[in-house]
Amino acid sequence: MAGPDRDDPPARYLFRVTVRLDPVPGYSAEPDTFETVLSKAAAPPGEDGWLFFRDTLWRGNVGDDAHGRRLAADALGVPVQSVSFSELRTTEAYLDDLKAAIAADLDAFNADSVTEVLTKYLGSSIHVE
Structure with a gap:
């Protein structure tokens, strides 16, 4: 995925975002809404921020x-x-690595298996390249 962050991390969360422009009085924008794809680098498993999926997603949705x-x-x-x-x-x-980090602390996810955790938070929305 091209963009200003060219570090090319091994994993990224992708979101579809509808942006709304709200110009100051006297100006207008057409269209005033548009869709874009926002990607966020996934932190390495076990490091600060790696639980983003657990804290943000549920069943493959926000x-x-x-x-x-x-x-x-x-x-x-x-x-x-x-x-x-x-x-x-x-x-x-x-x-x-993600599966290993999850398996090391299943209690943190209130789950019995790694598969249950991945399904619970990411649904079927994992794309391996």
Whole structure:
């Protein structure tokens, strides 16, 4: 995925975001809403921020719509009308590390298996490249 962050992390969360432009009085924008794809680098499993999926997603969707819109608006610097989770795009190695980190602490996810955790939070929205 091209963009200013060319570090090419091994995993990224992708979101579809509808942005709303709100020009100052005397100006207008057409269209005043448009859709874009926002991606967020996934933190390495076990490191600070790696639980983003647990804290943000539920069954492959944004768990709290208002929170998701705030996160997207903060990232983009413009008002966000809607946000939806598309997928975790990852490498096989990252997914293996993620599964190992989850397995090491299943109690933190209130689950009996790694598969249950992945389904509970990411649904079927994992794309391995």
